[in-house]
Structure formats: C-alpha cells, structure tokens
Amino acid sequence: MSEDLTGRRLGHYKIDGVLGRGGMSVMYRATDVRLGRKVALKVMGEHITGDAEFRERFVDEARNTSAIDHANIVPLYDFGEVDGMLYIAMRLVDGSDLAGLVEGGPIAPSRALELLGQVAEALDMLHEQGLVHLDLKPANVLVTSREAANEHVYLADFGLTRRGATGHRTSSGDFLGSPTYAAPEHLRGESVDGRTDLYALACMLFACLTGRPPFRGQVSEIIQGHLGADPPAATSLAMLPPAIDGVLRTGMAKSPDQRFGTCKELIAAARGALAPAAGRPSPPPVQRSGPVSGPQPVQPTPGPRPVPGAAFPSPPQAPVAPPQAPLPPMPPSGDPVRLRPPSPAGSASFATGRPGGSGSARWIVLGLVGAALVVIVVLFVVMATSI
Structure with missing residues (x-):
C-alpha cells in the first residue's frame, strides 16, 4: 500500500x-x-x-x-x-520493537535470553492450542519498559494458521511474508507446526547475539540459505561461548524432526550454553592456605621490642638466646603492624628505674632526717654558748 x-x-x-x-x-x-x-x-x-x-x-x-x-x-x-x-x-504498546534493538548491534546475552524467553512462553502456548504464528521476526516482537519493573514483551502481527496447514501463499503461489526468518518447510509451502516457529526463534536468537540475521543478501540468496546452507557460526561474528553454535545449529536444522521439541527447550539450551556470558553469579571464592591479599589480622609473636622511633626492630648483634620463630609476613597495606602485645600496666617493664619510684623516696627521707639532726646540733651549740 x-x-x-x-x-x-x-x-x-x-x-x-x-x-x-x-x-x-x-x-x-x-x-x-x-x-x-x-x-x-x-x-x-x-x-x-x-x-x-x-x-x-x-x-x-x-x-x-x-x-x-x-x-x-x-x-x-x-x-x-x-x-x-x-x-x-x-x-498500542508504548516502546520499541526487537528489530530496532538489533539494528544497534548485538544485544547482551542475558537481555536476549530474557526477551526471547517471553516470546518462547507465548509461542508454546499457541502451539498447545494447535496454532502456528508463521510470521515471527524481530519487527513483530514489541518491547516496553512502561508496564513493569523489567522489560516486557508482546508478540504481535500474527500470520496464524492451524497446525498441519501449509505456509501462507496467495492463490498464484506467491509466498506471503518476509523470508529472512522463515523455516525451509514454510518457504517450500509444506505442512507447518510449532517447530516452524521454533526455527524462526532460533534465527532471531542468532540475530540478537550477532547483530545480523543468519542469511543476508538478495531475497533469492536468503531463501537458498534457509533451504540448503549451514548458518555461519555465531562465535565467528561475536565473542560468545563455543557451545552456543551447537544450540543454534539444532534450532535451525533443515528438518523439523532434528530441532528442539519446544521453544522453551531452545531457550533453556541457549541459557546453559551462554551461562559464562549471561551474567551468572560467580562461584564463592576458594579458600587458600597461603597468604591472601588485603589487610589481615596479625597474631602477636614473641620477639625483640622495637626501638622507639624506628620503623622495624634492630637485629641482634650476636646470638644471645635461642632463635625466635619467624615473624608472619607483612600485609601489603600501609597499616602499622604490632610485633608484640603491649605489656600490662604495673608489670616489670614499667617498674624498673621509673622516676618517682620507691628508691627515690628512700633517699628523700634520709636527707630530711639528716637535716633535722643538723638543726638540733646547731640549736644545742647556740644555747650552750649563751650560758
């Protein structure tokens, strides 16, 4: 029109x-x-x-x-x-379609699986009712973020037919629809079922992961590709885990009998193959027996006390005692490390030679006694002289 x-x-x-x-x-x-x-x-x-x-x-x-x-x-x-x-x-869905997203280049595997997983749910429901979509392509997958916390998908623009019927053609035999994502049996006008949609879904997954459909060129070249050529490896077009190539080959098998049984099976297989690239949480860190990075608590170890003002204790000049156990490795941070615990208050470390200790008090008392004796002698001499 x-x-x-x-x-x-x-x-x-x-x-x-x-x-x-x-x-x-x-x-x-x-x-x-x-x-x-x-x-x-x-x-x-x-x-x-x-x-x-x-x-x-x-x-x-x-x-x-x-x-x-x-x-x-x-x-x-x-x-x-x-x-x-x-x-x-x-x-009227307020958003964009999947075709617009793919035109911008490959979609993150986790996002592609989330969007196409919703498409697979809708398709399998149709297939259970004996219907086939028959016009599955990115332009018919509407994506909106206005109706839910996450992106929500609507499948639209159906070319529905009953399972077992042939693909859409005019009375003159012309194929109706786009061949870019069409299955071989659909292009040949043969009997179709849910696996026909599954083939198209696999082509869409290929497009989401690589940014392009599996077969390109003139219409005749695209049709010949679907009918007889192997799809290119997705890993040759994007950085993806190798296992995804096998999943896509199965989904786009020329014979419907060689494909997955349902669309959800296709997405589940793709999810497993893409797990390393789809944001699966990493396993818990392995506990190591050796030193680990980052500040770690250091257990106090007996050894020589550090010299005040020095960064590290001075080494002994001669061995005067049995060798001490080696100190634990220094953590790679700038935090100070305590080499021995502080001595408790009132211990011998703080009692010897301390100013104001018991030795100093004794000499003060003796001095006072001597001074008193001198004063007494002087007073006695003065009184004797005056008599």
Missing part, C-alpha cells in the same frame, strides 16, 4: 500517523473516537485484499488472535473492512 492514510478516518478510527510498514500492511497509530483510546491499526494492502484465500486467512487470524489470552500476546480489540480495506485494531 503506497497511500498514506494519516489524517483520514477509517470507520470509527482517526488515523494519527504511521508506526511502520511491511510487505502486506501498514501499521498506524490511531484513535478510537467511540472509546477515546489510542490503538495500533493494521491496514492490509490493497494489492492482496482481492485474493479470496488471503481474505479467508485474514478473518481466521483475527478471530484466533482475539480468543488468545496471554500476558505476552498483544490484545486484539477489533477487526473489519471499510471501503474495501481490511483492518485489525490492537493494543
């Missing part, structure tokens, strides 16, 4: 602007004038609305999507036809 409907009315929807364009449709931001709420309005291209088989699939998709109730699937509000144009109205 080349015509821009911005500013026009489509039924009771006022179209405010373009959100995105695809090969089969244009997604608009619109206002439901009856309810006064913002919606995302998907309007199908006029070049395919005349195809009877496509119109049937469109109605089937809308009815199936409206019956789905899952936290990671965008709610569908309404669908219909106005002036020959088919439309689907769905919840």
Whole structure:
C-alpha cells in the first residue's frame, strides 16, 4: 500500500500517523473516537485484499488472535473492512520493537535470553492450542519498559494458521511474508507446526547475539540459505561461548524432526550454553592456605621490642638466646603492624628505674632526717654558748 492514510478516518478510527510498514500492511497509530483510546491499526494492502484465500486467512487470524489470552500476546480489540480495506485494531504498546534493538548491534546475552524467553512462553502456548504464528521476526516482537519493573514483551502481527496447514501463499503461489526468518518447510509451502516457529526463534536468537540475521543478501540468496546452507557460526561474528553454535545449529536444522521439541527447550539450551556470558553469579571464592591479599589480622609473636622511633626492630648483634620463630609476613597495606602485645600496666617493664619510684623516696627521707639532726646540733651549740 503506497497511500498514506494519516489524517483520514477509517470507520470509527482517526488515523494519527504511521508506526511502520511491511510487505502486506501498514501499521498506524490511531484513535478510537467511540472509546477515546489510542490503538495500533493494521491496514492490509490493497494489492492482496482481492485474493479470496488471503481474505479467508485474514478473518481466521483475527478471530484466533482475539480468543488468545496471554500476558505476552498483544490484545486484539477489533477487526473489519471499510471501503474495501481490511483492518485489525490492537493494543498500542508504548516502546520499541526487537528489530530496532538489533539494528544497534548485538544485544547482551542475558537481555536476549530474557526477551526471547517471553516470546518462547507465548509461542508454546499457541502451539498447545494447535496454532502456528508463521510470521515471527524481530519487527513483530514489541518491547516496553512502561508496564513493569523489567522489560516486557508482546508478540504481535500474527500470520496464524492451524497446525498441519501449509505456509501462507496467495492463490498464484506467491509466498506471503518476509523470508529472512522463515523455516525451509514454510518457504517450500509444506505442512507447518510449532517447530516452524521454533526455527524462526532460533534465527532471531542468532540475530540478537550477532547483530545480523543468519542469511543476508538478495531475497533469492536468503531463501537458498534457509533451504540448503549451514548458518555461519555465531562465535565467528561475536565473542560468545563455543557451545552456543551447537544450540543454534539444532534450532535451525533443515528438518523439523532434528530441532528442539519446544521453544522453551531452545531457550533453556541457549541459557546453559551462554551461562559464562549471561551474567551468572560467580562461584564463592576458594579458600587458600597461603597468604591472601588485603589487610589481615596479625597474631602477636614473641620477639625483640622495637626501638622507639624506628620503623622495624634492630637485629641482634650476636646470638644471645635461642632463635625466635619467624615473624608472619607483612600485609601489603600501609597499616602499622604490632610485633608484640603491649605489656600490662604495673608489670616489670614499667617498674624498673621509673622516676618517682620507691628508691627515690628512700633517699628523700634520709636527707630530711639528716637535716633535722643538723638543726638540733646547731640549736644545742647556740644555747650552750649563751650560758
């Protein structure tokens, strides 16, 4: 569809602007004038609305999507036809899509696993109900951080079909959709099931980890890659644990029977392979018997007392006593180290030769006694002379 409907009315929807364009449709931001709420309005291209088989699939998709109730699937509000144009109205998600994130380069493994883990939950629920998404690609994975503490994912823009049916094609046999993430059986128009979506999810995981899809080039080159070529090793494009290459090869196996059984199994295998790069907590430190770094308490060891004002005790000049045990190693910090415990108050270390001790008191008493005797003798002599 080349015509821009911005500013026009489509039924009771006022179209405010373009959100995105695809090969089969244009997604608009619109206002439901009856309810006064913002919606995302998907309007199908006029070049395919005349195809009877496509119109049937469109109605089937809308009815199936409206019956789905899952936290990671965008709610569908309404669908219909106005002036020959088919439309689907769905919840407007305030955020971006996964395609915009991948365009900026590889996504951190932990973030990729968190986002695609939510996609896997939604896909497996669809598959349990006998449905296949069939249009899984980064542009159809909406990411918002406005509705929860962490990033929340909505799966949108379904090309739903029943399990066992063939992939989407027009009555002339043309493939409908983007082949960049399409499974081989989907491209060949063969029977599809949940493993078809699993293949696309593995391609999306490859794109999140490397910043590019597994096969690039012209449309014919991309299709041939999916049909017969091995995907490049993700580890050749990004610094990743080697085990992830095996997980991606299994997820993108050409035969559905060689893939994982469910989408959650794929993500679980990827989580295990990416554990070294996905922020898994490190194991507790190993206790070592030797010296460890950082300030450590030093046990007091008997030895020579340090000389006041000296940084370290002076070595003895001659061996006068049995050798002491070696001192513990100095910690690599600038903290002072006590080489021996302080002597307790009143011990011999502080009693010998201390000013004001018992020896000094004795000499003072003797001096006073001598002085008293001298005074007495002088008084006696004076009195005798006067007589």
